[in-house]
Amino acid sequence: MPALPVLLYPDRRLKTVCDEVDDFEKASEIIGDLLDTMDAGPPRTVGIAAPQIGAMTRVALVHTDRNPKYTGGNGFLAMINPVIIEREGEQYFREGCLSIPDYTANIQRAAKIKVAFFDTRGEQFILNSEGFESVVIQHELDHLDGILFLDRVHNIKTDLFRRRQQ
Numbered sequence: 001m002p003a004l005p006v007l008l009y010p011d012r013r014l015k016t017v018c019d020e021v022d023d024f025e026k027a028s029e030i031i032g033d034l035l036d037t038m039d040a041g042p043p044r045t046v047g048i049a050a051p052q053i054g055a056m057t058r059v060a061l062v063h064t065d066r067n068p069k070y071t072g073g074n075g076f077l078a079m080i081n082p083v084i085i086e087r088e089g090e091q092y093f094r095e096g097c098l099s100i101p102d103y104t105a106n107i108q109r110a111a112k113i114k115v116a117f118f119d120t121r122g123e124q125f126i127l128n129s130e131g132f133e134s135v136v137i138q139h140e141l142d143h144l145d146g147i148l149f150l151d152r153v154h155n156i157k158t159d160l161f162r163r164r165q166q
């Protein structure tokens with residue numbers, strides 16, 4: 001499957017709440033498309049969510065090992081109908097997004113989470129995550145509810161940054 005174009009802010013589909021997956025075969029195809037699209041993106045792309053390629057369904061990929069600074073997480077995660085079931089503490093990270101290429105921002109997230117999701121065979125997993133990986137999971141799951149990191153910026157003057165031109 002080919003890499004697909006990534007929708008860019010302010011595309012309205014990025015502000016839309018996605019539907020639960022009930023067709024797991026279709027979800028597997030979307031996971032393939034997301035993986036190809038992530039592979040074609042910037043080399044340190046560590047996550048992507050289905051609505052970013054216009055698939056309005058609750059599927060997200062997270063793979064923090066793609067950034068050598070942040071290895072040691074749960075490895076490659078292809079999450080169907082993911083839900084954060086526990087949150088603890090807080091942390092700040094500078095976040096970016098394939099759909100908002102010109103900006104980064106300091107965003108407050110939970111420090112530790114427990115996330116439940118299904119794989120393509122319909123098996124349920126529950127994982128603990130903390131640090132950078134938990135930030136990426138929280139960021140990608142926000143996409144499934146039509147929430148972008150821009151929506152979580154507390155102070156545009158001090159927390160939002162324009163990326164340097166490459």
Ligand SMILES: [Zn+2]
Pocket residue numbers: 096097098099139140143
């Ligand atoms: Zn994003």
